[in-house]
Amino acid sequence: MKDLEQKGALKAPPPPPPPACNPVASCAPSCHAEVRAESWMEPDVDWEGPPKVVTELPAWAGAEEEAADEESAEDIRRLVAESYTIAKKTMDGEATVLEAVDVDGYGLDRSQFDLVEEADEDLKELRILLQCCTRQENRTRLQRALSEFEVKLRVRRTWAWFPLTRYEWAGFEYESPIIKLDFKVPGAGNLPCQDVHCDFGTDWFDLKVWNVAWPEDPGVMYHHRVKKTRLMRDIEPAKSFVKALGDHIYVHLQKVLEPRHGYCAWPDLAAGKGRKPFKYCEEKGDGGLMDFLEGEYEKHEGFDGFRKDIGKAMEKIHRCEPIPGIPDTPMEDD
Known part of the structure; x- marks a missing residue:
């Protein structure tokens, strides 16, 4: 091998290049240091280059991103405000008259009309928001809220309520999941859907029925309301419902499933002023x-x-x- 080296057939590899200047003076030697020539017999050492320097972003970079987000949010608010203003002007331009009468055409007192006017303003606000809204999910929520406030306005316009004191109920036994209340109302199955409405809460329900004609008093429309608070036990409002069939209105109350006792028995429908279990x-x-x-x-x-x-x-x-x-x-x- 020495003969080959002397004849020039085998040459030693060139020495590695000197390292580039390191920007961090305290971490590496100066770039002007002498580099010793390595012999071709020594193992090759891969040069990885100068050490990596991690630099942090300047403070103004994050500030620019926040400013861009704020500017985008401000643009969205401006567009919403413009849409709301246009929709409000359009609705204000429509000729609407809010009459101070109830559902039967009788005049309302000033205090009664104030409640009706307040509910009407809420409805107007929701209609404006519905015109400004573009996403279908939000439109569905607003339409649901509109339906609820329309019922609220109708309730405030109704002052001649008649109670339904007689009813039959079942499902109060132990392990029965649903309590069923049966109110006898003539022609209930033929009433429009908007004339039968029931709201449910954790321990209450509010049944409202409009335009009921009783055979004993022909030509007169009665409005009935049954509101029961402080029910004997809690119910699930989302699973409770009302149904009108024939001459009956059925209110279904879904009992709460208790972990220890299951569907408990109800000794009475409501506790009234007494003590609840x-x-x-x-x-x-x-x-x-x-x-x-x-x-x-x-x-x-x-x-x-x-x-x-x-x-x-x-x-x-x-x-x-x-x-x-x-x-x-x-x-x-x-």
């Missing part, structure tokens, strides 16, 4: 019994004897004393 709370160690007793204690102010009994019960629960009549040990099967 205790509802167990899984998130609390005592099931929420202490909170329940505290509420009853504050509610019965002036009833010293009853409050004294409640205080004794709260002390026993706080001391974890066993309840009289219930053994403290597991019951054995006979």
